[in-house]
Amino acid sequence: MFSMQNMIKEAYRYASYSLGEGAPADYIPELAKADTKRLAVSITDLAGRTHSVGDSQERFTMQSISKVVLLATALRFAGFDGVFARVGVEPTGDPFNSIIRLETDSSNRPSNPMINAGAIAVTTCIPGATPGERFGHVLEYARALLDNPELDYDKEVYRSESETGDRNRALAYMMRASKVIDGAVPEHLEVYFKACSLSVNCEEISFLGAVLANNGISPRGGKMLIEPFHVKVIRSLMSTCGLYDYSGEFALRVGIPAKSGVGGGIMGAVPSRMGIGTYCPALDPKGNSLCGLRAMEYLSQALNLSLF
Numbered sequence: 001m002f003s004m005q006n007m008i009k010e011a012y013r014y015a016s017y018s019l020g021e022g023a024p025a026d027y028i029p030e031l032a033k034a035d036t037k038r039l040a041v042s043i044t045d046l047a048g049r050t051h052s053v054g055d056s057q058e059r060f061t062m063q064s065i066s067k068v069v070l071l072a073t074a075l076r077f078a079g080f081d082g083v084f085a086r087v088g089v090e091p092t093g094d095p096f097n098s099i100i101r102l103e104t105d106s107s108n109r110p111s112n113p114m115i116n117a118g119a120i121a122v123t124t125c126i127p128g129a130t131p132g133e134r135f136g137h138v139l140e141y142a143r144a145l146l147d148n149p150e151l152d153y154d155k156e157v158y159r160s161e162s163e164t165g166d167r168n169r170a171l172a173y174m175m176r177a178s179k180v181i182d183g184a185v186p187e188h189l190e191v192y193f194k195a196c197s198l199s200v201n202c203e204e205i206s207f208l209g210a211v212l213a214n215n216g217i218s219p220r221g222g223k224m225l226i227e228p229f230h231v232k233v234i235r236s237l238m239s240t241c242g243l244y245d246y247s248g249e250f251a252l253r254v255g256i257p258a259k260s261g262v263g264g265g266i267m268g269a270v271p272s273r274m275g276i277g278t279y280c281p282a283l284d285p286k287g288n289s290l291c292g293l294r295a296m297e298y299l300s301q302a303l304n305l306s307l308f
């Protein structure tokens with residue numbers, strides 16, 4: 001008999017065959033400590049019910065999944081035109097932290113908001129007198145979008161990333177040199193690193209997926225959290241750019257708008273159906289959670305979720 005719980009159990013079992021493969025991100029030293037045996041799969045349906053199997057309460061940092069929250073926050077304050085004056089909407093086929101196109105692209109703008117350069121440019125659209133105030137807007141919105149009023153960032157991961165984030169600094173200074181962004185680079189990076197360090201669990205990211213799946217309306221309570229046009233923008237960028245230089249193959253194999261992060265999470269939004277969260281910190285060479293990809297593939301096939 002069909003039950004969502006059984007389906008998730010099967011996805012978990014299929015994904016668990018890949019446990020032991022891959023490795024946690026180690027360029028942020030604090031992330032290298034993650035237990036690669038942790039695995040979770042969660043689905044939040046559009047009635048707001050969450051079903052999970054595995055380590056779904058385990059907390060991990062959002063990392064690049066926060067690019068969705070940063071973009072939603074920036075769109076709220078600066079609108080479409082304000083945000084997309086600073087960042088493009090084209091996939092790159094390059095790794096998430098690549099710098100090359102900032103020089104070779106004639107506009108010097110980062111290609112899209114789902115790569116590091118693009119997300120840093122997006123943070124510059126979030127207003128406030130101090131980086132604390134600006135991150136406050138992100139945190140407040142993240143608490144609503146992930147349905148956890150206690151949500152906060154992980155101080156250890158933030159410190160670790162801030163100490164070692166020279167590549168992100170380089171991206172930001174390049175963009176400032178070419179006048180794509182202005183203002184104090186260390187302040188923009190404080191907002192960006194804190195957003196990456198937001199501490200979440202698998203159930204919460206499946207809820208964020210469900211908000212996006214439900215056209216921006218909270219499946220718990222019915223409040224509009226993201227306006228429908230912004231949902232369309234975010235979902236389309238997730239589809240084309242959400243898994244960095246694996247986005248094309250992911251579209252083909254899974255076909256769900258999704259966003260991954262090097263903390264080991266993947267968040268998926270199946271329009272008008274459900275939000276999906278997966279977690280396992282062992283990554284493939286492109287920075288995507290290996291077991292997470294397997295679980296997404298299983299669910300896409302079994303529930304016929306591909307948009308294509």
Ligand SMILES: NC(=O)CC[C@H](N)C(=O)O
Nearest residue numbers: 063064096116196261262
């Ligand atoms: N792909 C990711 O999750 C990258 C985010 C990470 N915080 C970084 O800036 O490198």
